[in-house]
Amino acid sequence: MQTPAPGFATDIKPLFRDRDRSAMTFLFDLWAYDDVKANADQILTATENGEMPCDGAWPAERVQLFRRWIDEGCQP
Numbered sequence: 001m002q003t004p005a006p007g008f009a010t011d012i013k014p015l016f017r018d019r020d021r022s023a024m025t026f027l028f029d030l031w032a033y034d035d036v037k038a039n040a041d042q043i044l045t046a047t048e049n050g051e052m053p054c055d056g057a058w059p060a061e062r063v064q065l066f067r068r069w070i071d072e073g074c075q076p
């Protein structure tokens with residue numbers, strides 16, 4: 001069975017808390033598709049190595065979902 005590709009609005013945007021968004025507006029808007037897409041590789045690296053969010057690393061399956069979103073073409 002094929003799992004549908006994750007989409008930004010339904011799967012990715014909800015990963016970012018209000019707090020994440022406010023903390024990061026100096027670099028990008030984590031609730032904006034274009035910004036997250038443009039910075040996807042750095043966001044993946046930062047979450048994967050546990051640097052971000054700085055108040056608690058994402059669990060592996062969350063990082064995996066973000067990676068899959070990139071691998072499957074950053075669907076809106």
Ligand code: HEM
Nearest residue numbers: 015016019020023024027039042043046047052053054055
């Ligand atoms: C390119 C990727 C990113 C870079 C370079 C980056 C960089 C930074 C920097 C320089 C700060 C301020 C200094 C600090 O408090 O550590 C910060 C704060 C923060 N970032 Fe990021 N960040 C990235 C991605 C993210 C992502 C994806 C999230 C959430 C999933 C996130 C969540 C936060 C939070 C919650 C803070 C506030 C920490 C606090 O004040 O307690 N960041 N980030």
